[in-house]
Amino acid sequence: MDQRREEVEELLLYRDLVPLLEEALGKFSTRDTEEVIQSVRTAVPLSKHSGFMLLMPTYMEKDAVLCTKFVCMYKREEGSTLPAVNATVVLLDPERGNVKAVMDGEVITAMRTAAVSAISSKLLMDPGAEVLTILGTGTQALSHYNVFTEMFSFKEVRVWSRSIERAESFVRSLKGPVTVSSSVEEVVRGADVIVTVTRCTEPILMGRWVKPGAHVAAVGACRPDRRELDDTLMKEAVVYVDSREGAMAESGDVILSGAEIFAELGDVINRVKPALRNKTTVFKSLGMGIEDAVPAKLIFDKWKAKSSSL
Ligand SMILES: NC(=O)C1=CN([C@@H]2O[C@H](COP(=O)(O)OP(=O)(O)OC[C@H]3O[C@@H](n4cnc5c(N)ncnc54)[C@H](O)[C@@H]3O)[C@@H](O)[C@H]2O)C=CC1
Numbered sequence: 001m002d003q004r005r006e007e008v009e010e011l012l013l014y015r016d017l018v019p020l021l022e023e024a025l026g027k028f029s030t031r032d033t034e035e036v037i038q039s040v041r042t043a044v045p046l047s048k049h050s051g052f053m054l055l056m057p058t059y060m061e062k063d064a065v066l067c068t069k070f071v072c073m074y075k076r077e078e079g080s081t082l083p084a085v086n087a088t089v090v091l092l093d094p095e096r097g098n099v100k101a102v103m104d105g106e107v108i109t110a111m112r113t114a115a116v117s118a119i120s121s122k123l124l125m126d127p128g129a130e131v132l133t134i135l136g137t138g139t140q141a142l143s144h145y146n147v148f149t150e151m152f153s154f155k156e157v158r159v160w161s162r163s164i165e166r167a168e169s170f171v172r173s174l175k176g177p178v179t180v181s182s183s184v185e186e187v188v189r190g191a192d193v194i195v196t197v198t199r200c201t202e203p204i205l206m207g208r209w210v211k212p213g214a215h216v217a218a219v220g221a222c223r224p225d226r227r228e229l230d231d232t233l234m235k236e237a238v239v240y241v242d243s244r245e246g247a248m249a250e251s252g253d254v255i256l257s258g259a260e261i262f263a264e265l266g267d268v269i270n271r272v273k274p275a276l277r278n279k280t281t282v283f284k285s286l287g288m289g290i291e292d293a294v295p296a297k298l299i300f301d302k303w304k305a306k307s308s309s310l
């Protein structure tokens, strides 16, 4: 079965995905190999094309899910029409090893990443949070806007892009009211939740601008030499990650700042570590195979139910 983008879009809904991902993050953090086997992903450099291919195999024995994603990420010049991220998700039968489904991975990557950031915010933001800021105006910015406005009731949403024209054009594609700026400082001052979804390689978010007690979901800078956040923020905030091993291998913000990792999101879900909502918190997201395996099973099960009812 070959699931195209439109089909994935039709079958994958945040209201189904978010609780399943929360459960899966908890299972991952137990490190029980009967629940989840997922090593740090393999990164193959595509030097000629300024990119990487990431291979992300995952096995969830109890849930009978065997899955892998191939995702290629590239540095792109501004205005390039080529994709920055291109992904395919493959679901296999764990008993026989045959391929059950090949799915377009772009929507899965966009939605599951945003859903995990929303879970981090649900767990770690001030419950009275009113102001959301999104830094970036690409694919992830849109999926984050969609799930954050579906799950929470922010009074104000702000968006930043280096180009004010791009920010304005992004905002025109959204439903609700959003303010825009080309100054990072202006949009992050006073924000309760800040989402960083850029392809920058040097820090753009400075700790001195961040309101004490704010929550930052840091999604870009997924290579050991890339940054989105400065040392002040990384060292002053309480740092949560999706996977400790992943963050120590791949996150420039963690590795180069020398910041200490306090917990995985799954530790908070499992109540092994506290959610320090009154402190400034950073969730450093890198993405993990389990976050693709969960939506792949969900999409496949829904597709099967739909097909058998026809
Ligand atoms: N943590 C995770 O699970 C995942 C992380 N990512 C990462 O999230 C980031 C965003 O991904 P997409 O939205 O798919 O990319 P995109 O290309 O659609 O959007 C990137 C945004 O960053 C901006 N940008 C580019 N270079 C910049 C720079 N030097 N400084 C500031 N802004 C810059 C662009 O104008 C655009 O608004 C990327 O770094 C990507 O690698 C993507 C998928 C999953």
Ligand SMILES: O=C(O)C1=NCCCC1
Binding pocket: 071, 072, 073, 085, 109, 222, 286, 287, 288
């Ligand atoms: O988890 C993923 O999928 C990705 N992570 C880092 C950037 C490319 C996609």
